[in-house]
Amino acid sequence: MKLRKKNPFITTPDHQPYYVSEETEDLILPCSFTEAYRNKNLYEPNWVRVVNGTPDYITRNDNVFESNGEYILLTDIPGQYDLKIKSVDYFRDNGKFFCKLLPLKDGKQHSSNPAKIVVLLPPGDATITLQPTRPVKENELVTFHCEVHGGNPEPEITWLFDNSSEVPSKWYRTTSNEDVHVSALQFPAAANHHKAYPICRVTNKAMKAGTFKSTNGKPLDVLHSPIVNIEPSSIYNVEEGKNVVVTCSAEGNPMPTYFEWRNLATGEHFTGGKVWSFVAEKDHSGELQCTAKNSIGFGTKTTTLNVQYAPIVKVKNFINPSENDEIHLECNIDSNPPSTRIIWSGPNNFIQEGSKLFIEKISSEQTGNYTCTASNTLTVTNTAFGSSSAESTQRHGSGTTFIEVKRKPGPATVITQTTSHPIGNSFVLTCSTNDIGSPFANYKWATPRTGGNYVGDSIYNDAVLNVENAKLSDNGIYKCVAYNNLGEGNEGRIKITIVSSPKITKSLPVTRHLSSGDSKTLFECEATGYPVPSISWFINGNPINTDDALDHFWEVNSKLVKRESSDCNFCPSLVQSSLLLNHQISWTDKGNYSCVATNAASEVSSPAISNTIVTVQHSAVIISEKYPDNGLSAANINEPGIISCVVSSRPEPRFVWFKDGKELRDGLSPRYVIKNTQISKKIDEYESTIRIKSVSESDYGEYTCKANNGRTTDEQVSHKVIFEKKSKPQPPRDVRLLSISSNSLFIGWLPGFDGGEKQNFYLQYTRIDPRTRNEISHSETVRLNHEKITTIDFYAIDDMDLYAASRMKRSLSHGGMKKVKIVSYMVYNITNLLPLSTYMFGVKAENSFGKSEWSHMMQAHTLETTKTSLNIHIQNMKYITEEQKIVFDTTHVNSPQNYCIMLYINDESNFNSSDPRSQYSDSWHTLNCYPLEKSITNVPPARHFRTRVCLKDNLSSCSPSSAILSSNNEKTFEILIIILSILIVLCCGVGFIGICCACISRVKVSKVKSKVTKGNKKNAIVNHRTSNSTEEEIFSKIKSGSSLEPSFTPLSITPESKIHSLDAHDIAKHYDNSYHSNQTAEQTPYVMLPSPTAFTDADYQLGYTRLIDDYLNSQNGIRIHTTDSTDSHKINIATNSPTDSTDDNDATSYATSGGSQRVMREIIV
Secondary structure, eight states: OOOOTTOSEEEOOOSSOEEEETTOEEEEEOOEEOGGGOOTTTEEEEEEEEETTEEEEEEETTEEOOTTSOEEEEOOSTTBOEEEEEEOOHHHHSEEEEEEEEETTTOOOEEOOOEEEEEEBOOOOOEEEEOOOSOEETTOEEEEEEEEEOOBSOOEEEEEETTSOBOOGGGEEEEEETTEEEEEEEEEOOGGGTTOOEEEEEEOTTSOTTOOEEEEOOOOOEEEEEEEEEESOSOEEEETTSEEEEEEEEEEESOOOEEEEEETTTOOEEOSOSEEEEEOOGGGOEEEEEEEEOSSOEEEEEEEEEEEEEEEEEOOSEEOOOTTOOEEEEOEEEEESOOSEEEEEETTTEEEESSEEEESSOOGGGOEEEEEEEEEEEEEESSSTTOOOEEEEEEEEEEEEEEOOOBOOOOEEEEOSOSEEETTOOEEEEEEESOOTBTTOEEEEEOGGGTTSOOOOGGGSSSEEEEOSOOGGGOEEEEEEEEETTEEOOOEEEEEEEEEEEEEEEOOOSEEEEETTOOSEEEEEEEEEESOOEEEEEETTEEOOOSGGGTTTEEEEEEEEEESOTTOTTSOEEEEEEEEEOSOOOGGGOEEEEEEEEOSOTTTOOOEEEEEEEEEEEEEEEOOOOSSSSEEEEOOTTSOEEEEEEEEEESOOEEEEEETTEEEOTTSOTTEEEEEEEOTTSSSEEEEEEEESSOOGGGOEEEEEEEEOSSSTTOOEEEEEEEEOOOOOOOOEEEEEEEEOSSOEEEEEEOOOOTTSOOEEEEEEEEEOTTTOOBOSOOEEEEEOTTTOEEEEEEEEEESSOOOHHHHHHHHTTTTTEEEEEEEEEEEEEOSOOTTOEEEEEEEEEETTEEOOOOOOEEEEOOOOOOOOOOOOEEEEEEETTTTEEEEEEOOOSSGGGEEEEEEEEOOTTOOTTSGGGGGOTTEEEEEEEESSSEEOSOOOOSEEEEEEEETTEEEEEOOOOOOEEOOOHHHHHHHHHHHHHHHHHHHHHHHHHHHHHHHHHHHHHHHHHHHHHHHHHHHOOOOOOOOOOGGGHHHHHHHOEEOOOOOOOOOBOOOOTTSOBOHHHHHHHOOOGGGTTOOOOOOSSOOOBOOBOOOOSSTTTTHHHHHHHHHHOSSTTOOOOOOSSSOEEOOOOOSOOOOOOOOSTTSSSSOGGGOOEEOBOBBO
16 A cells, blocks of 8 residues: 555555454454654554544553453564454444554654444344324325334335335435434325335345345325216217216215316306206306315316307497498307308398498488398217217308488587686586487587687597686686587587686785774775675674674675776776774774685685784773673682683773772782783783682682773772682583584583583483473483583674663664674584484583583474485385384385384374475474384374485485375264364354454453563563582473574675684584584585674564563474575574673673673684
């Protein structure tokens, strides 16, 4: 063996393993050193054995460490260091041997190639230790383990199936642990593995080449889905209408028990067994699929069915060409196989071959039916699938077109989203007609840009006209015509307005200073724009109203002064407007006055606005809240307390505070601080406060605030404030109905004193029977936190003094005795109510100290809904008196669970059911909205019934009302006629006697008439203050509660503007509270917003008293008669609770002496 350079070894063991049998004798492992490495003083030779990973020194220099003499060193030749093994032992020698040389100086050891001794041992017998013991499903993983013990070198384990096919090596893996070797075989079971078994084979180098030890696994029981075959399998040609028979067979484990056929083209399926027989239709052409199923799964297979059929011809049903027109008609044919001959035939022996009909010039004589006939030949098998014999049959099909003359288009209509557009915008007009003619119509336009004439320009010869960058000259009439070569239809036209937004040309001064007692104060404003602007006046953002009671309080005059150019029809116009304060100026006239010019809807034209701040020189006026006569403030002992006094004054007032007759001054005591401030964002309003740092018992009592601004030396106003401990709040005041709809009541109230703590409110409402006033449904109580309540402002009129009726009427005509101010109400919209139903409602307050008493309970009656958006009709409605049941039929309704049937009853004897307006009569009321079933039970007897179907989630969306059903029979009617006749005779007799008595007593009646009137008015004043009733007594209050008939006055119309106010009902529509968010108040789209209208009564005697008299004489609560087209009703606000006041200053609180104050119907947004 050749040595490498610088290698100390001459000979080393072989690289290949030494394969030897156990007890092999005299095995020599060679090792020798070069001469340079033989000095034992410099180098130490040794043999190292490594068996099972453990190294051992066998020799060292000439020493052998094995005591039994099995290892012998051979050193006879210089440099020789061979190791001789006398008899090989498996446990001792099966490993690696290294010949090593250790330098004694530097310690860098040299090692030979290892001598790897493999002691051959045959493996033990193979054993299957793991295999399936139960049936396995197709595609389920199955596992076999083959275990072998012993063997050196490590045995090789392979697998094959019983059919001698080898198992892929990637399906199994062998692992060894010392003397145990395990091969794990794992594979997904397939259908072809059923009853097959694997064979495990083992061999190694200790065995003769090509010999194995083997063992067999158990045969597999594979549960698999069926394998399907269809007989026969070739394409089957069959004629439409003939019988088709196909057969399905399948193999599986377990055997299939269910067969299903499916036509993949049509989706039809058959589950009657292996054989499917049916009559062929043309749509059946395509693949037929058989599916066989067992408990494991299913298998499928398909075959092709070809259904042949006669030609199906489709042509136009009708055409109407003009005289001499060229005619082209296409004959569309569906056939299998394709048609081989196509012929057109017509009047006067007309014949033409081919699918296309051509007539060069059609004439009236050629009018008639033109028939296209197609033929094809069917070739079908005369037996089952696979038969080679066939027969041919010819089939025919035809279709007919009727030809007549063409026509010109119908009348044109111009369609657009809006007829008003701002300058510079673009807009689109569409010309349409309900009859586009034949041939289809073309369109042409005549516009202001074309001088009103039809022109040939392409932009004016289309159905759609785009007008870009509109100018004032584009105002006018736009006309269009639909035409074809046979003529023109009637002209369509529309008027378009191009809007030039208004501009203020004469502004209001920035400020205006007035003095109390001034008169005839005038404000002037000018604006220009096209169309002619409308100028409205506002104070503090609220529309200034000149209707009814304020007719002479404010006077607004507007006039058109001129156009920019007299020869320009569409040029901007100049408008002058003036606001005259036609009364003696008082402190209530201060504010922010606005002149607002509008001339179109807000989305088309922006309003122009000019503002002026108006101040009024006036004596101090107390404007602090009163409950009802004095102010109130509250704090507990050791808490900080605040006592406030608010005054309107110009110039700035001087405040003086008194308690128990002693003047309080700032700085006199460290226990309190008096501070006077001007209220920010308020005009000439000041507040004086006493801030008590820590309240003691002696601080409670009556405080008096006096104010004077020196305008008159002897004029001083005072305000009493009762300072007390915190307590539960006072009941809400002046609860009133603001608006009614078919499903909502919009209510408002003034909060009472909060007791010194933040207060919330509770609303309670109950549906009652309007005849008996008994409760129909359980009371609903809603907690109204501040997120659910909105504050809205109303106009109020204060009369300075009380006058006789005639005198007051004359004074009002000059507007001099009234003051207008704004009162803030808390409002809430009660929704999700039934139409034509009576409700009682009230409000109470709550703070951390408790709840107040309920306010006086008010009665209200919802209106009938006028929406008829549902197209569902009640049929054959009948009331069965004996069963108290209504039976009916309806037209078909999808999802009936989303609807209910509203039932109304009417017990009025003289009700006129033939009147079309009878469904809106006051005598109707709603029982309930019942499920849409075939009958309604427990219906009390009544003279008349009617119904309508409504959406459950929106009771304002209903079907038209049903015909009115009367429950009275003919016999009852005859009895009523007899009774009525007797009553007429009796009335005539009594009437004769009454006439005689009237002549005698006429003088006496005239004497007592005035006394009776005064007595009635006195009794008519209803005290609405809350009684000390508990919550359990509320329903007894409902039965004895009052209802209030609101007044209803016409509304004046002002141009629409974002800063205009809405009436109370419109606001209700926008404040649909979240507690009843599933239903909203009904509204009519595109309504102009009204200006506020006063609740007009000349004085207390002619106003509020008359209202109460009307209520006492009314029969129907607060129902309003109106001819409005919607069920939304605007209602005036009338004071419910006149209270007394001992204060002699003007407008010291909302409730004034004698209750003469008026609240106007209008909401301030």
